[in-house]
Amino acid sequence: MxxxxxxxxxxxxxxxxxxxxxxxxxxxxxxxxxxxxxxxxxxxxxxxxxxxxxxxxxxxxxxxxxxxxxxxxxxxxxxxxxxxxxxxxxxxxxxxxxxxxxxxxxxxxxxxxxxxxxxxxxxxxxxxxxxxxxxxxxxxxxxxxxxxxxxxxxxxxxxxxxxxxxxxxxxxxxxxxxxxxxxxxxxxxxxxxxxxxxxxxxxxxxxxxxxxxxxxxxxxxxxxxxxxxxxxxxxxxxxxxxxxxxxxxxxxxxxxxxxxxxDVSRLGPQVSCPHTVDNVRPVEDVEGTPIDQAVIGSCTNGRIEDLIAAASILSGRDVADGVRLIIVPASREVYLEAADLGLISCFVRSGAVVLNPGCGPCLGAHQGLLAPGERAISTTNRNFKGRMGSPQAEVYLASPLTVAASAVEGAIADPRRLLP
Amino acid sequence: MIGRVWVYGDHVNTDLIIPGRYLDDYDPKNLAKHVLEDLDPEFSRKVAYGDIIIAGRNFGCGSSREQAPVALKTAGVSAVVAGSFSRIFYRNAINIGLPVIECKEAADMFKNGDRALINIEKGILINEGSGKSVKFATLPDFLLDIIKSNGLVNYTKKRLAP
CATH class of the missing domain: 3.30.499.10 (Aconitase, domain 3)
Structure with missing residues (x-):
């Protein structure tokens, strides 16, 4: 055969x-x-x-x-x-x-x-x-x-x-x-x-x-x-x-x-820039780009290891003034585990809004749409024009570490600077 | 078939064809009012019955939403010709009876407002104005049958009928 x-x-x-x-x-x-x-x-x-x-x-x-x-x-x-x-x-x-x-x-x-x-x-x-x-x-x-x-x-x-x-x-x-x-x-x-x-x-x-x-x-x-x-x-x-x-x-x-x-041994954080997923650059190229909203969740990155990663940045820090951080556990199991580990209180203390498990704002249906001219960084999977609300908004895609770091700094940030 | 063409570029994704914010509405007529609005806000007003969309690579990439071909078809679009298609859009289009034609040369052969002649069975695309023509690979017979049945629902009904 x-x-x-x-x-x-x-x-x-x-x-x-x-x-x-x-x-x-x-x-x-x-x-x-x-x-x-x-x-x-x-x-x-x-x-x-x-x-x-x-x-x-x-x-x-x-x-x-x-x-x-x-x-x-x-x-x-x-x-x-x-x-x-x-x-x-x-x-x-x-x-x-x-x-x-x-x-x-x-x-x-x-x-x-x-x-x-x-x-x-x-x-x-x-x-x-x-x-x-x-x-x-x-x-x-x-x-x-x-x-x-x-x-x-x-x-x-x-x-x-x-x-x-x-x-x-x-x-x-x-x-x-x-x-x-x-x-x-x-x-x-x-x-x-x-x-x-x-x-x-x-x-x-x-x-x-x-x-x-x-x-x-x-x-x-x-x-x-x-x-x-x-x-x-x-x-x-x-x-x-x-x-x-x-x-x-x-x-x-x-x-x-x-x-x-x-060979990924030297790969650093990556960011997918508007408005196509394949428009990918190292985080260094877009650091400092101001954001209005940050989203951690979705079928791509709403699991417990993602929330633990986010908490490693957010613990003891505040979300930047003027930034809306939305965190959506991917499932009830993840939500409960995050609660048991103290992650939910860590997030809420930092200034994040924690939503019920679901797709959240990923596909622009509800729970955090963007206004014209706004910019978000998100752990979700698509940054198409109009994906998360207004077609005049911009969505950047990145890892939970990068999104959490960006929420803290109020602009796209390299998480390696904030890690212990 | 014959129709006036609208020409678009590469990677026309499903969110551009029908944004997620409208998908709580299952009425195809309501979806058609918003078809392609984030790419070309005037499209739903200027499209007429029988018009043909011609585009570049990777048409329909993104979501599995069948509302994308449904919105195009309901708005009057009679066929989509593209350099290539994303696989789920391609299947969905056939399954709802919207002819999809893969033809790499098409985007360079047409400009907005030209008229296209398509023979889907023989695999020929012609620009009526310039007279330029190109051949494309025809679909397998069973897929042509699905399109001719106006979609998989009717095709399956026919097959299940005693």
């Missing part, structure tokens, strides 16, 4: 085939289908198709995170439509608004496991690659088709293998690594590809850090991002799931389209 990549193996297995070649279109059976608020749109298409029931209620997960609690009447109506459907169809796994962001909740609750094929109606569904799953974003109408048949056509992607070596210097986080890569490859540099993150730097990373890399694979156009499962993965999943899983990795001789190696 010829050597196969991770993507080939998972998609061949899901299509019930011995093997699958890059470029081949397969009809794959889906292991897990996730939707958030846009389940209301999925539901509309599902009813139009005329399907009576979902194909497998145990393989559907629904929750709300984009607009929680409902911020408009229309959002409330959308939520209600989905809640009613969950009752009618007796969907067992529905987290409503209480658990947090989908991409944090699915791993936490053990739903995302090695070797699975997961689709979600959200582009950052690539996040579950950190758990060794092939996971990708799809649209609402095709999700309705998945709800009906359990199947989806997918093209088997080519693979880019990105190798990382070196210990991350103090002050540099996984976010800086992925911003550097996106700056290097460009916002369509990995279009349609499965991006594998490999090497000693990745082996030493927590699941939370691997999630940052896989989460932002979509920002270079990738179909999926993957960190191969290891003891770190097994340790993370221990106690979160009893479901057995089979780790899948690429064969050693499998052919990949491109291999790029990065």
């Amino acid at each position: 010829s050597q196969m990549t991770f993507a080939q193996k998972v998609l061949a297995r899901a299509a019930g085939k011995e093997s699958a070649e890059p470029g081949e279109i397969v009809n794959a059976r889906i292991d897990l289908a996730m939707s958030h608020e846009n389940a209301a749109l999925v539901l509309k298409a599902f009813k139009e198709i005329g399907a009576k029931h979902v194909w497998d209620r145990d393989k559907i997960i629904l929750l709300f995170d984009h607009r929680v609690p409902a911020n408009t009447m229309k959002a409330a109506e959308g939520h209600k439509t989905v809640r009613d459907f969950v009752k009618e169809e007796a969907i067992p796994t529905f987290y409503d608004m209480r658990e947090g962001i989908c991409h944090q909740v699915l791993p936490e609750k053990g739903h995302a496991r090695p070797g699975m094929l997961i689709v979600g109606t959200d582009s950052h569904t690539t996040t579950y690659g950190a758990l060794g799953a092939f996971s990708t974003g799809i649209g609402a109408t095709e999700m309705a088709s998945v709800w009906t048949t359990g199947e989806l056509w997918l093209k088997v992607p080519e693979t880019f293998r990105l190798g990382f070596d070196g210990k991350l210097p103090t002050g540099t986080m996984a976010k800086d690594v992925i911003l550097h890569v996106i700056g290097d490859l460009g916002s369509d540099g990995a279009d349609y590809k499965c991006v594998e993150y490999v090497g000693p730097t990745i082996d030493a990373m927590s699941i939370a850090s691997r999630m940052v890399l896989c989460n932002m694979a979509i920002e270079m156009g990738a179909k999926a991002g993957i960190c191969f499962p290891d003891d770190v993965t097994r340790h993370y999943l221990h106690g979160r799931t009893d479901v057995p899983f089979t780790p899948v990795t690429s064969d050693p001789e499998a052919s990949v389209e491109k291999r790029i190696d990065y």
